[in-house]
Amino acid sequence: xxxxLSEAGLAMSATEDTxxxxxxxxxxxxxxxxKDIGPLTRTGxxxxxxxxxxxxxxxxxxxxxxxxxxxxxxxxxxxxPVSAPAPALAEVIAARAERMSPLMASLxxxxxAEAEPPAxxxxxASVAPVPVSAPSPSPGISAxxxxxxxxxxxxxxxxxxxPAAGTPLKxxxxxxx
Amino acid sequence: xxxxxxxxxxxxVGKTTLTANVAIALHQLGWGVLVLDFDVQNSxxxxxxxxxxxxxxxxxxxxxxxxxxxxxxxxxxxxxxLPYGGATEDQRLRFERHLADDPDYLTRGLRTVLERPDWIVxxxxxxxxxxxxxxxxxxxxxxxxxxxxxxxxxxLLPVIERGHFYGNKRPLVVLNQVDPRRQLSRSVAExxxxxxxxxxxxxxxxxxxxxxxxxxxxSVFEQAPASVGARDIKRLAEVLSARLKIExxxxxxxxQVGEARR
Numbered sequence: 001x002x003x004x005l006s007e008a009g010l011a012m013s014a015t016e017d018t019x020x021x022x023x024x025x026x027x028x029x030x031x032x033x034x035k036d037i038g039p040l041t042r043t044g045x046x047x048x049x050x051x052x053x054x055x056x057x058x059x060x061x062x063x064x065x066x067x068x069x070x071x072x073x074x075x076x077x078x079x080x081p082v083s084a085p086a087p088a089l090a091e092v093i094a095a096r097a098e099r100m101s102p103l104m105a106s107l108x109x110x111x112x113a114e115a116e117p118p119a120x121x122x123x124x125a126s127v128a129p130v131p132v133s134a135p136s137p138s139p140g141i142s143a144x145x146x147x148x149x150x151x152x153x154x155x156x157x158x159x160x161x162x163p164a165a166g167t168p169l170k171x172x173x174x175x176x177x
Numbered sequence: 178x179x180x181x182x183x184x185x186x187x188x189x190v191g192k193t194t195l196t197a198n199v200a201i202a203l204h205q206l207g208w209g210v211l212v213l214d215f216d217v218q219n220s221x222x223x224x225x226x227x228x229x230x231x232x233x234x235x236x237x238x239x240x241x242x243x244x245x246x247x248x249x250x251x252x253x254x255x256x257x258x259l260p261y262g263g264a265t266e267d268q269r270l271r272f273e274r275h276l277a278d279d280p281d282y283l284t285r286g287l288r289t290v291l292e293r294p295d296w297i298v299x300x301x302x303x304x305x306x307x308x309x310x311x312x313x314x315x316x317x318x319x320x321x322x323x324x325x326x327x328x329x330x331x332x333l334l335p336v337i338e339r340g341h342f343y344g345n346k347r348p349l350v351v352l353n354q355v356d357p358r359r360q361l362s363r364s365v366a367e368x369x370x371x372x373x374x375x376x377x378x379x380x381x382x383x384x385x386x387x388x389x390x391x392x393x394x395x396s397v398f399e400q401a402p403a404s405v406g407a408r409d410i411k412r413l414a415e416v417l418s419a420r421l422k423i424e425x426x427x428x429x430x431x432x433q434v435g436e437a438r439r
Binding site for chain 2: 067
């Protein structure tokens with residue numbers, strides 16, 4: 001019985017919602033067919049959104065019209081001066097890291113990867129396919145200053161090869177396709 | 178050398194996506210481009226296909242700005258990239274102290290590029306009033322405030338116009354993710370266009386292709402070159418390029434009547 005009542009209640013609720021939706025969209029078949037959905041409909045704020053009534057827009061317009069209330073001053077806070085003591089945050093983080101569980105510790109970012117030594121880059125260059133236009137096939141790192149030097153020497157000389165673009169995200173998307 | 182800084186009082190407005198794609202579009206227009214990530218999220222590199230686990234970066238590498246040119250990555254798109262890197266909290270704080278207190282810090286790091294009039298530096302800033310804003314001011318950066326076509330961004334317009342965020346130098350404004358199918362978005366776009374026509378330099382329509390491109394770690398021009406998003410970003414780059422050519426490049430030598438006769 002209880003189930004019956006709750007099902008009936010749900011059905012009624014769905015009907016009312018449908019009525020309101022149809023009414024709001026102007027799809028009612030004839031007057032009185034659906035329940036009145038109240039003052040919201042009568043003001044027409046569902047059927048026709050009136051941007052001029054948007055309080056935020058009016059407030060911004062007033063604020064802009066008022067002009068600067070005080071001398072313009074950037075709000076960038078005065079950052080801690082160099083002479084200030086070193087922030088303790090790093091020490092706190094380091095101390096916490098020591099107490100971390102192995103799982104959490106595994107989530108801490110690794111130290112930035114060092115660039116391959118030039119000798120290794122040279123070795124890689126000897127086996128990797130080298131584009132004709134790329135004199136330095138280093139994997140990603142390209143000395144901008146040297147590029148400019150080469151530009152100065154020969155404006156048409158090409159710059160080093162691009163970094164490898166293979167990423168963990170690409171295989172993921174390929175699988176999802 | 179022009180420097181363009183993409184920033185915003187609020188986060189999540191698409192600064193990084195815009196920086197990356199505008200950089201590529203500017204390079205396609207013939208400029209040499211260096212993009213610089215000032216955000217500890219270190220996500221600018223992802224737009225250029227740099228692997229997720231590659232945490233190299235100029236902040237993570239230490240605080241010797243003279244080394245930055247050697248840390249730049251040449252991307253497939255032809256743009257040079259200085260990623261923030263997987264920096265520690267200590268490195269981030271030290272970097273921001275330098276930005277705030279050392280007036281020559283950025284000049285020392287970018288001198289190589291700043292000397293070239295045919296190159297552009299594009300900076301991607303974190304949201305809010307960050308030290309990088311003032312540091313970029315010192316090297317004459319053009320600020321571009323990125324806003325969404327929504328009520329929250331709209332509410333920040335007076336803050337920007339009154340100079341509380343950018344100082345006396347008013348930023349250019351780009352309205353991002355404008356959705357003409359939505360009344361509110363359309364109304365905000367019309368309102369901003371009417372109020373700051375001289376500062377609004379671009380509107381980027383909301384386009385899923387732009388959002389999807391980051392998932393593929395490539396530019397919108399590679400992902401969906403015919404998309405509305407690609408069109409709008411390219412248009413923005415053209416507007417910037419035309420403006421920068423006037424401001425940055427030396428004028429063409431005028432042909433004097435006497436010389437022509439000679």
